[in-house]
Amino acid sequence: MTDDYICTHLGDDQYEYFGSVVPPISQNSLHVFPTIEDMQRFNGKDDRIYTYGRALNPTVDIVQKKIAALERGEKAALFGSGMAAISSAMLTFLGSGDHFIGVRKMYGPAYRFVSEYLAKFRVESTFVEGEEIGDFEAAIRPNTKAIYLESPSSMFFTLQDIRAVTSLARKHGIRTIIDNTWSTPIYQKPLELGVDLVVHSVSKYLAGHSDVISGVVVGSAELIEKINGNERELLGGIPGPFDAWLIMRGLRTLPVRMKQHQENAMKVAGFLESHPRIEKVNYPGLPSFPQYELGKSQMKGYSGLLSFSLDCEDEGIRKFINALENFKIGVSWGGFESLVAKGSGKTVRIAVGLEDADDLIRDLDRALGAI
Numbered sequence: 001m002t003d004d005y006i007c008t009h010l011g012d013d014q015y016e017y018f019g020s021v022v023p024p025i026s027q028n029s030l031h032v033f034p035t036i037e038d039m040q041r042f043n044g045k046d047d048r049i050y051t052y053g054r055a056l057n058p059t060v061d062i063v064q065k066k067i068a069a070l071e072r073g074e075k076a077a078l079f080g081s082g083m084a085a086i087s088s089a090m091l092t093f094l095g096s097g098d099h100f101i102g103v104r105k106m107y108g109p110a111y112r113f114v115s116e117y118l119a120k121f122r123v124e125s126t127f128v129e130g131e132e133i134g135d136f137e138a139a140i141r142p143n144t145k146a147i148y149l150e151s152p153s154s155m156f157f158t159l160q161d162i163r164a165v166t167s168l169a170r171k172h173g174i175r176t177i178i179d180n181t182w183s184t185p186i187y188q189k190p191l192e193l194g195v196d197l198v199v200h201s202v203s204k205y206l207a208g209h210s211d212v213i214s215g216v217v218v219g220s221a222e223l224i225e226k227i228n229g230n231e232r233e234l235l236g237g238i239p240g241p242f243d244a245w246l247i248m249r250g251l252r253t254l255p256v257r258m259k260q261h262q263e264n265a266m267k268v269a270g271f272l273e274s275h276p277r278i279e280k281v282n283y284p285g286l287p288s289f290p291q292y293e294l295g296k297s298q299m300k301g302y303s304g305l306l307s308f309s310l311d312c313e314d315e316g317i318r319k320f321i322n323a324l325e326n327f328k329i330g331v332s333w334g335g336f337e338s339l340v341a342k343g344s345g346k347t348v349r350i351a352v353g354l355e356d357a358d359d360l361i362r363d364l365d366r367a368l369g370a371i
């Protein structure tokens, strides 16, 4: 089944909804049964039978099926935010006295969840650069239960060798999680590279329109059912049906949006690399990227988020950002719109959106001239 088919048709089941080409939003908190016997027979035992919205909702179900299929996983669990998905994935592998290894450049709140929050429950953690397999090897302890990857990371886009890490983890009986938000399943399918659980901030490319906050965990039926029965059921960080419907709508165009993000980002990265005021461009799609070959071996393409460093100090960087018109100043990414944010030091991060690439380049060129 192709990704395009999954996005456009999988799970839509029009004839269950009066032939509606778009499945309607099931804006329900519960479902009722004709007899108590029917309820007792089906309660929680069959995915197609809906009881209570925290467990499963028909609109959420469609989205879960599409994302599970895109990632080549058996099942997916949709959450109310990326952080709800990430914390649930971590909690399913970690308990008091366990040790966790993560990449140092992982998403900030995910880093804090382990290093500060889970530390309160005596979970130990080690953070590694992760560019060499030896970084992980050296960090493993007898009580290590989970390794967490974010490849590419979302500020400097450094990669981890996913195949090497998962085979090392397997040898030691350690579970692996990866944040695949940057690549999306269109460009990287980590479950096929041996990862146990894939997490996403669905708020980014998967939903794609900057109008939803959501997250997802994808993996084997066994692991996702465990998460559904524990973290999703007990912590309750579920999405609402309307948000699920917006995600379903966003997913329909995911493959074409990713193509356009890639094409635009390649042009913009090439322009930046050739500009005299730019010292360095961090984008895995550029042949000059230090891990370009590794990227090609585990990704099929590149999304639209990249960063670069300017040859000036703070004041110049602020002038540059404020002079941009097409790039709106904001923290998130993965939507249709181009965005800009200031990183640490001389680093500027841009999310290249779906606008005309030449317009974006003209905007950047003009703003660089304003420094």
Ligand SMILES: Cc1ncc(COP(=O)(O)O)c(C=O)c1O
Residues within 6 Å of the ligand: 081, 082, 083, 084, 107, 154, 179, 181, 182, 200, 201, 202, 203, 213, 214, 215, 332
């Ligand atoms: C790489 C990455 N992972 C996870 C998250 C968290 O997702 P959410 O904001 O949907 O909770 C973000 C959000 O910015 C992110 O950039």
